[in-house]
Amino acid sequence: MSDTATNTPGIAGEAERAAAQNGGLLRVLGPAHIWALGVGIVLVGEYMGWNFAVGKGGAYAALIACWFAGILYSCVAMIDSEVTSTVAAAGGQYTQAKHIVGPLMAFNVGLYLVFAYTMLEAANAITVGFLVETVAGMTGHEGLDPQPFIVLAIMFLAWLNYRGVLATLTFSLVITAFAFSSILILFLATSPVFGDSPLRHAELMTDLPYGWLGVLAAMHFGLWYYLGIEGTCQAAEEVRSPARSLPFGTLAGIMTLLIAATLTWYVSVGLMPWEYLGQSGVPLFDAARMSGSTALTVLLGIGTLFATLASANGCINDASRAWFAMGRDHYLPSWFGAVHPVYRTPYRAIIFLVPIALIFALGAPLDQVITFSILSGLLEYTFMPLNVILFRRKWPLETIKRGYEHPFHPLPAITLLCLCGITFFAVFLGYGTQLVAMIAFYIVVSLWFHFWRYRFVRRAAQFTMPWPKPQGY
Amino acid sequence: MLIWNLAEYVAWALAAVLGAYIIIDWLRTDSRYSEEELTSSREGQLEAMTEQHEL
Numbered sequence: 001m002s003d004t005a006t007n008t009p010g011i012a013g014e015a016e017r018a019a020a021q022n023g024g025l026l027r028v029l030g031p032a033h034i035w036a037l038g039v040g041i042v043l044v045g046e047y048m049g050w051n052f053a054v055g056k057g058g059a060y061a062a063l064i065a066c067w068f069a070g071i072l073y074s075c076v077a078m079i080d081s082e083v084t085s086t087v088a089a090a091g092g093q094y095t096q097a098k099h100i101v102g103p104l105m106a107f108n109v110g111l112y113l114v115f116a117y118t119m120l121e122a123a124n125a126i127t128v129g130f131l132v133e134t135v136a137g138m139t140g141h142e143g144l145d146p147q148p149f150i151v152l153a154i155m156f157l158a159w160l161n162y163r164g165v166l167a168t169l170t171f172s173l174v175i176t177a178f179a180f181s182s183i184l185i186l187f188l189a190t191s192p193v194f195g196d197s198p199l200r201h202a203e204l205m206t207d208l209p210y211g212w213l214g215v216l217a218a219m220h221f222g223l224w225y226y227l228g229i230e231g232t233c234q235a236a237e238e239v240r241s242p243a244r245s246l247p248f249g250t251l252a253g254i255m256t257l258l259i260a261a262t263l264t265w266y267v268s269v270g271l272m273p274w275e276y277l278g279q280s281g282v283p284l285f286d287a288a289r290m291s292g293s294t295a296l297t298v299l300l301g302i303g304t305l306f307a308t309l310a311s312a313n314g315c316i317n318d319a320s321r322a323w324f325a326m327g328r329d330h331y332l333p334s335w336f337g338a339v340h341p342v343y344r345t346p347y348r349a350i351i352f353l354v355p356i357a358l359i360f361a362l363g364a365p366l367d368q369v370i371t372f373s374i375l376s377g378l379l380e381y382t383f384m385p386l387n388v389i390l391f392r393r394k395w396p397l398e399t400i401k402r403g404y405e406h407p408f409h410p411l412p413a414i415t416l417l418c419l420c421g422i423t424f425f426a427v428f429l430g431y432g433t434q435l436v437a438m439i440a441f442y443i444v445v446s447l448w449f450h451f452w453r454y455r456f457v458r459r460a461a462q463f464t465m466p467w468p469k470p471q472g473y
Numbered sequence: 474m475l476i477w478n479l480a481e482y483v484a485w486a487l488a489a490v491l492g493a494y495i496i497i498d499w500l501r502t503d504s505r506y507s508e509e510e511l512t513s514s515r516e517g518q519l520e521a522m523t524e525q526h527e528l
Binding site: 023024 | 494511
């Protein structure tokens with residue numbers, strides 16, 4: 001059935017591939033789609049959200065948060081690339097946890113994923129409504145109802161996801177590339193290299209207005225520069241060559257975001273005083289308006305809309321894969337583990353999450369929705385260093401083949417754990433009640449899983465990777 | 474302005490059409506295929522056939 005020539009993770013012959021795909025998800029994606037999935041989810045954070053770090057601690061605090069969050073997410077990307085290139089299945093970190101840590105951790109991680117992505121999808125839909133309302137206001141029409149545009153954004157993207165993963169992520173690729181190019185164009189157009197520049201860093205930059213405590217508080221919103229890059233793992237079961245494409249797409253994604261984050265900070269703080277920038281709803285759009293160029297204003301307006309749609313699109317894709325994988329393993333009712341026989345998508349998981357996203361998008365305030373998304377993401381990042389340390393301990397490098405081996409282990413894991421601790425404290429300073437409420441929620445559902453749900457799980461069937469026995473067992 | 478009022482109605486209509494498409498296709502699919510077929514996906518099918526994860 002296999003030999004050494006084809007014994008590369010994720011590489012199969014045509015006949016094998018056809019046989020294996022009966023009833024399963026389609027393996028049709030390439031590295032560009034992985035890049036688009038990761039960057040697409042995140043890039044909206046450059047267009048809005050990151051600038052609240054400026055409000056917390058000033059322009060330099062936002063830059064320091066950008067660097068530290070950049071280190072945090074580089075660790076996330078490296079760790080994820082190694083583990084997911086080996087555990088190449090839908091569910092991403094949920095499936096990793098199931099194989100490496102245990103069922104209760106996996107159940108919690110699965111819920112972190114679904115919550116983080118569904119809340120982010122709702123936040124993006126709210127933003128689409130806000131953008132349309134803003135454009136209507138600019139044309140002189142006041143009092144536009146944003147609700148139909150919020151509902152349309154969610155329904156359109158759910159429909160796209162329902163119809164097939166290739167079209168979904170190709171759409172993400174096009175609009176993400178446009179949004180990223182818009183940031184590059186804004187930087188080049190305002191740069192002093194091409195003549196008179198509107199940037200006024202010398203006049204606008206100040207010392208840290210709230211000292212180092214402001215820098216700590218800025219870490220909370222510093223996550224926005226990169227929040228969601230780990231979403232690339234969810235495509236593991238639909239990518240043609242997981243061992244190559246997942247590390248390549250994820251690491252190219254984090255490099256793209258480091259560039260985008262730095263350019264965004266540089267242009268924005270050079271055009272707006274920190275007191276204004278720290279409260280702006282759409283900072284890059286405002287930066288374009290401050291540049292005085294109509295073409296840049298239109299470009300960044302479209303870029304903002306595209307970044308928002310790309311993020312919501314990726315979130316639907318990722319949340320549904322996590323929910324589907326949990327259903328397939330009977331961690332949730334197996335009804336959710338169905339694949340559409342024609343479109344090869346987890347259609348029931350996609351449908352189930354639509355009303356949940358609609359409820360939060362139409363009924364919850366934006367800052368609460370975003371905070372719940374960040375908190376779930378942060379819990380997920382805290383799991384990752386423990387996961388990779390256990391992975392290396394149970395299956396050392398010489399025991400199983402990996403698509404990518406991250407360097408300097410365990411330094412990235414320890415760094416990630418320390419930065420997560422600092423960020424938890426930063427979040428606690430601003431949103432302590434939500435943090436405690438969220439942890440209480442996960443404790444309650446963990447008890448439900450342990451005492452009730454786990455009896456339905458087929459315990460032997462859930463471990464599918466053809467790995468040798470772990471060391472010490 | 475009229476165009477924005479119209480846009481609101483168009484957005485509601487498009488959302489309803491897309492929602493109806495999804496629901497109709499979902500019900501049709503569930504009635505045409507057995508539950509075994511629909512839930513026949515197994516994690517690691519491809520890996521189990523092509524990989525030994527050995528060096």
